[in-house]
Amino acid sequence: MSLPFLLEIGTEEIPDWMIPGALESLHDLFEKTEIPHETVQLDATPRRLVLRVEGVPERQADSEDVISGPASSAPEQAVAGFARKHGVSAQDLQVRNGRYTVTKKTVGRRYQDILADSLPELILHINFPKMMYWTGKTGPRFIRPIRWIVALLGEQVVPFELAGVRSGALSAGHRRLGSPEIAITIADYERRLRDHYVILSAAERRQKIQSELEGVRVKPDAALLDTLVYITEYPTPIVGSFDAQFLELPEEVLVTVMRHHQKYFSVQDSQGKLAAKFVAVMNIDADPDGFVRSGNERVLRARFNDARFFWETDQKKTIADRVQDLAHVTFQAKLGTYLDKVKLMGQVVRQLTDDQHAWKAVWLCKSDLTTELVKEFPELQGIVGGLYARAQGEPEPVWQAIYDHYKPLSMEDSIPRNRTGQFVALADKLDTLQGCFRVGLIPTGSRDPFGLRRAAQGVVKIIVEGKLEVLLFELFSGDEALRSFFEERVRFYFKDVRGFKYDEVNAAMAAGWSNLVDLEARLGRIQDLRSSPDFEPLAASFKRIRNILEQAKFTGLGAIEETLLEAGPERELYDEYRRIAGQPIESVISKLRPKVDLFFDKVLVNAPDARVRHNRLTLLNTLLKEFSTIADFSQIVTNF
Amino acid sequence: MLSFQDIVFKLKHYWSERGCIIQEPYDVEVGAGTMCPETFLRVLGPNPYRVAYVQPSRRPADGRYGDNPNRLFKHSQLQVILKPSPDDVIDQYLGSLEAIGIDLRKHDLKFEEDNWEAPTLGAWGIGWQVMLDGLEITQFTYFQQCGGIDLDLVPAEITYGLERITAFLEVRDSVYDIEWTKDFTYRDVRYNDELQYSVYNFEMADIATLWKLFELHEGEAARLLKAYDPESPEKKRFPLLPAYDQVLKCSNIFNTLDARGAISVTERVGMIQRVRKIAVGVAQAWLNQQQEVLAAEEVAR
Numbered sequence: 001m002s003l004p005f006l007l008e009i010g011t012e013e014i015p016d017w018m019i020p021g022a023l024e025s026l027h028d029l030f031e032k033t034e035i036p037h038e039t040v041q042l043d044a045t046p047r048r049l050v051l052r053v054e055g056v057p058e059r060q061a062d063s064e065d066v067i068s069g070p071a072s073s074a075p076e077q078a079v080a081g082f083a084r085k086h087g088v089s090a091q092d093l094q095v096r097n098g099r100y101t102v103t104k105k106t107v108g109r110r111y112q113d114i115l116a117d118s119l120p121e122l123i124l125h126i127n128f129p130k131m132m133y134w135t136g137k138t139g140p141r142f143i144r145p146i147r148w149i150v151a152l153l154g155e156q157v158v159p160f161e162l163a164g165v166r167s168g169a170l171s172a173g174h175r176r177l178g179s180p181e182i183a184i185t186i187a188d189y190e191r192r193l194r195d196h197y198v199i200l201s202a203a204e205r206r207q208k209i210q211s212e213l214e215g216v217r218v219k220p221d222a223a224l225l226d227t228l229v230y231i232t233e234y235p236t237p238i239v240g241s242f243d244a245q246f247l248e249l250p251e252e253v254l255v256t257v258m259r260h261h262q263k264y265f266s267v268q269d270s271q272g273k274l275a276a277k278f279v280a281v282m283n284i285d286a287d288p289d290g291f292v293r294s295g296n297e298r299v300l301r302a303r304f305n306d307a308r309f310f311w312e313t314d315q316k317k318t319i320a321d322r323v324q325d326l327a328h329v330t331f332q333a334k335l336g337t338y339l340d341k342v343k344l345m346g347q348v349v350r351q352l353t354d355d356q357h358a359w360k361a362v363w364l365c366k367s368d369l370t371t372e373l374v375k376e377f378p379e380l381q382g383i384v385g386g387l388y389a390r391a392q393g394e395p396e397p398v399w400q401a402i403y404d405h406y407k408p409l410s411m412e413d414s415i416p417r418n419r420t421g422q423f424v425a426l427a428d429k430l431d432t433l434q435g436c437f438r439v440g441l442i443p444t445g446s447r448d449p450f451g452l453r454r455a456a457q458g459v460v461k462i463i464v465e466g467k468l469e470v471l472l473f474e475l476f477s478g479d480e481a482l483r484s485f486f487e488e489r490v491r492f493y494f495k496d497v498r499g500f501k502y503d504e505v506n507a508a509m510a511a512g513w514s515n516l517v518d519l520e521a522r523l524g525r526i527q528d529l530r531s532s533p534d535f536e537p538l539a540a541s542f543k544r545i546r547n548i549l550e551q552a553k554f555t556g557l558g559a560i561e562e563t564l565l566e567a568g569p570e571r572e573l574y575d576e577y578r579r580i581a582g583q584p585i586e587s588v589i590s591k592l593r594p595k596v597d598l599f600f601d602k603v604l605v606n607a608p609d610a611r612v613r614h615n616r617l618t619l620l621n622t623l624l625k626e627f628s629t630i631a632d633f634s635q636i637v638t639n640f
Numbered sequence: 641m642l643s644f645q646d647i648v649f650k651l652k653h654y655w656s657e658r659g660c661i662i663q664e665p666y667d668v669e670v671g672a673g674t675m676c677p678e679t680f681l682r683v684l685g686p687n688p689y690r691v692a693y694v695q696p697s698r699r700p701a702d703g704r705y706g707d708n709p710n711r712l713f714k715h716s717q718l719q720v721i722l723k724p725s726p727d728d729v730i731d732q733y734l735g736s737l738e739a740i741g742i743d744l745r746k747h748d749l750k751f752e753e754d755n756w757e758a759p760t761l762g763a764w765g766i767g768w769q770v771m772l773d774g775l776e777i778t779q780f781t782y783f784q785q786c787g788g789i790d791l792d793l794v795p796a797e798i799t800y801g802l803e804r805i806t807a808f809l810e811v812r813d814s815v816y817d818i819e820w821t822k823d824f825t826y827r828d829v830r831y832n833d834e835l836q837y838s839v840y841n842f843e844m845a846d847i848a849t850l851w852k853l854f855e856l857h858e859g860e861a862a863r864l865l866k867a868y869d870p871e872s873p874e875k876k877r878f879p880l881l882p883a884y885d886q887v888l889k890c891s892n893i894f895n896t897l898d899a900r901g902a903i904s905v906t907e908r909v910g911m912i913q914r915v916r917k918i919a920v921g922v923a924q925a926w927l928n929q930q931q932e933v934l935a936a937e938e939v940a941r
Binding site for chain 1: 708709710724725727729731734743745746747748749750751752753755766768772773774775776782790792793794808813859911932
């Protein structure tokens, strides 16, 4: 007989962003118990993590172990001792393969007992980025206090105690709309929760929010929706409005206030412009008296008033006049202030471009760190500077460059929209990288407090996608650690972000990676070449050539002496090389391959005559060099 | 309609019914109710404690000359410490909201992650900001460390923002319009404080004098801490509570200097370290002093 199993860990409100990871961890931990089962389903609300399993057997199968003892020739005393040790009489022993043996039967344990033993440990091992004590420093640790536990195998409670809580069959409803204790069975669990205003399924909570917002032009925001799904047990959206006069403030500021501070969706009008409305998602079923709506409207009004006050106050001093104030804002203790930083960025940007707008934008781009608006909304750094620059009459390339210079914030984010902005963003990131490496703040393992990996990744993305003629190696100023750090990021970008095969990336980078635009073009060519039937065989031959040259410790000196070439395959290979040299490999690969194959088939490179041998090695080396400018083909993994 | 003081009375009464000592505000200026010895020192060690008090909390940098409807130099916190935290602590908290007339079936309440940290006190905790219809009305924290010390019993700290809650209940857009009593508004009672302290903190506080005061108070705290002898049979008499007052003085002067714009970024980090050093010193000595007292009581029994 197989049974369903239900585990509900009832807690105080878990931070929304930790819930999906916690469920994954719970799932892994359950699989590690090796309890046989059919399906597993995981669900969560802020107050409960739920594991539901189908098809757990009632008990383990019985097992038999044969234990070998003394040889059949052993003295009687030894045999008796063996029997005694295993609690049987000597007559019960069997002789197998010349030894006394005893057969031990183990009755399979009930899974109810196995679960009762393993669940307390399992629960405490669920992985959260941060944990707390709630009784005292020697007590249990979890993300938030555990207040109840439901553990049922079939109709039976799996009995255990954890953190002073006894497992049982009592769940809890919604904090304010449901009952604090609900008796449940596995069969009626989800329905009973729903009766008490808890929608267990995150997908269903999401669906409820979305369907109740049909007809409202909500600005899509998947991350905010995720958050709201996991901070509610019974979500209900409501639409509120604000005074249209606030629409004079920049949209970015309004949206940030609504999103980051109030967790509201913004709403658009039919032209796609911001409307004087917002959507809040409540954790109750209805707002019949409009209390929740008017309360939220009041809070938003106060927030917008603050933002307007900051916007107006900040404008009293231009961002150009604020640059010197950056002397009071620390960038990093070892690297000095932001004033130092913009000066150093100025040097980097002059290396990159003659664009005067970029030089100016670099000088101005950090000034917004001294504004009240950025102090209030740090996530708007850069954007606020760009908005102030525009309001203060800076030319479009300049203000847009300031606005965009933190981009790309992730691999999914876009790069700055104009060339000026791309150079400013590069200067910012490169300066940070150079500076941190200079003073030894180099990321190790998962520790990367200054986000240097993201910065380097951003550099790569901007150069490649912006098609910028930048030579990376000139920017490392001889810093070997920085060079190898970038090498890893370039490899990651083309392999994991762009999806090129790892051997293609290795091959192309081996032929150089200082110019990333060129590298991208070469990778594209290799990818196309790969479909040619001649490609892998030729790559295999190139590998062979490289091995031969290495074994011969060939130094590459000297020119090919035509007189030493043997008629036949060697001469033909040479002639072919002469014909196709200088042409792109794509157009010659089909001609080259048969000649190379024939050469290896018929010609002994290691000729007895040293001069002939040397000449052959020279021929191979010349060939290899000629066709290795786009990639080191010997790095291609082949089946040959 | 409940007045500001009605709400204070009701909350005090509610927590008094749940076993809390109702304390009066501490008589040294502080930035938050947490800093009062009733919280900072009482949460240390193995003794249970329950206390609630209103603490006027001074944040010099938040002053707005009485012009901003929501920001105050000095706001009032109702601070509740439940040590150890009872299993139904959240239900008790929700009960307190109902006690001041909030119908929780008709309002939206959310617990949003918000961990608390006070670097100058070597203290931090895990918890939430409690949002009522989008307004933050309470900070709820399970203390984890205080004075750099792991806590034997984890207390729950509930800190109500009284002005905000009252403005919410009275439906006021400005805290100055809330009724302190039927006849007096918040403006009548507190406007002068807001205006005059803003002028002092931002314009007139004498920087040289404040630095001197900071050093004097810091020196006094350090002198006392140095004189504390954990081996002394008389250590019970040792004035650690007065030493802690010196820490509070330093903290408030630091905040005033900061508002005055007199502390550079680099100095700031150093100043926090200095206050932290004496705060942690007092916490450790206090724990040592209390443990000896406890042990003695144990023996006597």
